[in-house]
Amino acid sequence: MTNLESHAYRRIVLVWIALMALLLLTFGSAYLKLGAWNNAINLGIAAVKALLVAVFFMHLRSASTMLRIVAVIALLMLALLFGLSHTDYATRTMQRVPWQTPPKSQNAEGGG
Numbered sequence: 001m002t003n004l005e006s007h008a009y010r011r012i013v014l015v016w017i018a019l020m021a022l023l024l025l026t027f028g029s030a031y032l033k034l035g036a037w038n039n040a041i042n043l044g045i046a047a048v049k050a051l052l053v054a055v056f057f058m059h060l061r062s063a064s065t066m067l068r069i070v071a072v073i074a075l076l077m078l079a080l081l082f083g084l085s086h087t088d089y090a091t092r093t094m095q096r097v098p099w100q101t102p103p104k105s106q107n108a109e110g111g112g
Helices: 003-029 037-055 064-090 104-111
Strands: none
Touching: 003 037
């Protein structure tokens, strides 16, 4: 094994160790009571893991400029789809479905 091969092997192992550490961090954060911040922290950890996979295992670091542009455009399209889905969800009104029981009013319990 040449020096270049051992360096590449060492880098892959270090990235794998970093991914496993981030996995354990994600697992551990599920048990912390952080409220809404839990989702934000886990999303940030997932973004770091995706970046590590893209740069090192998909070889985007040494890829041509065209391939890097395609990867960025794909991420922007994904962000656009998430944004459009969010606007659709945010503008919906909550409607009751027939099988839900109506809420009890306070006047009915008081005996009136």
